[in-house]
Amino acid sequence: MPKIEVNEEVFYTLAGRPGGWSSRDEFEEALVCAKAELDEDSDKSLPVNERTLKIELNDTNRPDLWGTAGCGRQLRIYHSGKKPVYDFFSRTGDKKKAACKVKVETSVQQIRPYIAGFIARGKAITDPMLRDMIQTQEKLAWNFGRKRRTFSMGIYRISLIKWPITYKGVDPDSVSFVPLAAEEHGLPSSPITMREILKQHPKGREFAFTLEDKPLHPLLIDSQGLILSYPPIINSNDLGAVQVGDSEIFVELTGTEMPIMNLATSIVACDLADNGFTIEPVEFEYEFDTPFGRNIVTPYYFQEPVFCSLSRIETFLGEKLNAGECVSALERMGVTAEKAEDTERGQKEKTQGVRVYPPEYRNDFLHAADVTEDVMIGRSLGSFKPQRPADSTVGRLLPITLFSRQIKELFIGLGYQEMIYNYLGSRKDLVENMRGDGSRIIRIFNPMTENYEYVRDSVLASLMTSETISGRSVYPHKIFEVGKVAWLDETENTKSKTHQFAGFLHAGSDANFNTAAAELQALFYYLSREYNVQESSDPRFIPGRAAAIMYNGNEVGVFGELHPEVLDNCGVTVPCIGGEIDLDLLM
Numbered sequence: 223m224p225k226i227e228v229n230e231e232v233f234y235t236l237a238g239r240p241g242g243w244s245s246r247d248e249f250e251e252a253l254v255c256a257k258a259e260l261d262e263d264s265d266k267s268l269p270v271n272e273r274t275l276k277i278e279l280n281d282t283n284r285p286d287l288w289g290t291a292g293c294g295r296q297l298r299i300y301h302s303g304k305k306p307v308y309d310f311f312s313r314t315g316d317k318k319k320a321a322c323k324v325k326v327e328t329s330v331q332q333i334r335p336y337i338a339g340f341i342a343r344g345k346a347i348t349d350p351m352l353r354d355m356i357q358t359q360e361k362l363a364w365n366f367g368r369k370r371r372t373f374s375m376g377i378y379r380i381s382l383i384k385w386p387i388t389y390k391g392v393d394p395d396s397v398s399f400v401p402l403a404a405e406e407h408g409l410p411s412s413p414i415t416m417r418e419i420l421k422q423h424p425k426g427r428e429f430a431f432t433l434e435d436k437p438l439h440p441l442l443i444d445s446q447g448l449i450l451s452y453p454p455i456i457n458s459n460d461l462g463a464v465q466v467g468d469s470e471i472f473v474e475l476t477g478t479e480m481p482i483m484n485l486a487t488s489i490v491a492c493d494l495a496d497n498g499f500t501i502e503p504v505e506f507e508y509e510f511d512t513p514f515g516r517n518i519v520t521p522y523y524f525q526e527p528v529f530c531s532l533s534r535i536e537t538f539l540g541e542k543l544n545a546g547e548c549v550s551a552l553e554r555m556g557v558t559a560e561k562a563e564d565t566e567r568g569q570k571e572k573t574q575g576v577r578v579y580p581p582e583y584r585n586d587f588l589h590a591a592d593v594t595e596d597v598m599i600g601r602s603l604g605s606f607k608p609q610r611p612a613d614s615t616v617g618r619l620l621p622i623t624l625f626s627r628q629i630k631e632l633f634i635g636l637g638y639q640e641m642i643y644n645y646l647g648s649r650k651d652l653v654e655n656m657r658g659d660g661s662r663i664i665r666i667f668n669p670m671t672e673n674y675e676y677v678r679d680s681v682l683a684s685l686m687t688s689e690t691i692s693g694r695s696v697y698p699h700k701i702f703e704v705g706k707v708a709w710l711d712e713t714e715n716t717k718s719k720t721h722q723f724a725g726f727l728h729a730g731s732d733a734n735f736n737t738a739a740a741e742l743q744a745l746f747y748y749l750s751r752e753y754n755v756q757e758s759s760d761p762r763f764i765p766g767r768a769a770a771i772m773y774n775g776n777e778v779g780v781f782g783e784l785h786p787e788v789l790d791n792c793g794v795t796v797p798c799i800g801g802e803i804d805l806d807l808l809m
Contacts, residue, residue, distance in 0.1 A: 223279055224365060226357060228290040229350035230264045230273035236267070236294030236496060238302050249737050255300040255599055256293050257281045257556070271350070276458065283592075284367040285486070286326045286583040289358035291493035299556040300600075308492055308582050310340070310501040312519040319518050320505035322385045324474075328509045329391035333433070333441045333454060337389050337506055338487040338520040339474035341380060342499040346469045355464075359492060362486050368673060373477030373486055374454030376442070380470040382446045389476070391438030394420070399449040400459040401426075403695060416441075416452055425456045450474075472504075480513050484522055487583045491521045492583045525585050529564040530574035530593035538594040541606060548576045551600030552593075556581050566590065588668055622722050625809055626704045629724050632656060632748050636741055638702040638726060643684035645706055646674040652683045656789040657761040662709040664718055679709040681725025681802045682762065686784075689729055690792045697731025697796060704805070725802040729794065735767045738781045738799040742771070751808070753778075762788055771803060779803035 234242045240725075243249035250260050258282045264273035279287055286292040286396055347355075359375045367373040381566055398413035399425050405411055409422055414440055420426040420722055432454055433439050442450040444461070451457040453476040464471055475489055477483035491501050503520070508516045514524065543551075545561040552559040564576035578596075580587050586671045587593055598606075630640060646666065653660040653676070653709050664677040678684060681703050704724045711719040728737065746753050755769035760780050762768075768782025783800025789798060 238298035256296040283586045288361040290354045291496045311523040320503045324387045326508045327390040341502040344500040345498045370454040373483040394439040400456040527581040528587040531573040531592040534590040551597045554600040555596045617796040633702040638700045685727040702726040722804040727800040731796045733797040733799045778807040
């Protein structure tokens, strides 16, 4: 879970309690509204302005809390009941005027197409503030931005910039500049090419993967041709070095997913506004179409309202609440809400409930459960009376769980190492790399990131992701996993089916069809089950070297030699055999 370090004096001020809380217990109780806890208290022997608190956040769906201002804002709203007003956001039908413009050329469309940002003026940056800005930048870009792949952020001195700015793609061998902190890393103070920055600068080596195989690389330059930065790698040493005492800055974010990038822009803008800055919008003029149009003024409010019925809230919380109580609880969390009558997704009849308008810095209301969670926290956990269970039950493991444990023990006995994966993944990993057509894969509605957009329909695809990054390990590699997979099925009431699967993968020079057949035979021998095989045309395997596993007349699995195209897609350079078995059918 994310952890943040905050200056004690600044944090208490932003939380609306300049003197802090009277005791550690009281402070920890106050942190509950932010789903956070005190990880490490400050050293009281230090001067007040040098004390640091370490706070651990127990959830990852609230990136707005990953900084001093955001976490402090949540405490301030919850305990004072006063929500901040941010009047610098453009909305649908209400575009703010912007004095400064950034031109976005078509050359970045296939590289890193989107950019957003704003100007912050009016307050000298202090050392704690600068540290927190850097921390927020890194936390957002690393966790929420998938190590700068989805988005990254840069901060610049306005006094050195001549508007308008141009965002374009260039040949990385044709442009040179001095990267930020070049001398600190033993690099020359003279300009070097963008390609050399990727190879020589620590940040270049760390984030080169974001631009691999791209013929053009993104660049931000002002109207004089001076370079601001090389997103998402490094700022220039001339325009990108913000220091303590600066009072006018330009903040920009570039990325590949516009909603996520715009949310991060909103978070940073609100944080700086809470710190006393005046936020000025910036206009971005695109030469190509984007999800929000060609002329966008940011910060931009793009969140949609969410309706949640009272019956759903009662089902989740086990207590009947009226609409007024729900609205009051949501307001304590900083969420604008109103009594409403509407239909929920998948329902036909209208019902009583609440309509939620997410704050500018949040976009985590994806389901009625998310609304209910804020109602629960806003009302306070202590307000719910504990109830003694009315039924007496005896707990025991399900048959499928016992069977899965037996399968795991057998694979370990055969020399395999157990792996555990997420059930969600990207289309590239689950479909494209495995030569699938995607006809039965389940897509998540409104995913936060493309990396967790689909529910896996195969254990084998998950195993291949491990083999992709294991090329330097000593062969052979023998790994397996027992876990859930799901796929679309129109014959089911839920239009989908979920089963427990066992998957295995063997990579090495000895990996061939006979090896796979022998290990499968050993597995079924110790399970005391008879089976036979039939030729399979599964596209993941080499034709003629794959077989379907038949048990009691049903196909329960498949195994064979993985297709060279699958290996090439995953960057695997040695032969691989693999397979998967439907344990629900095998039982």
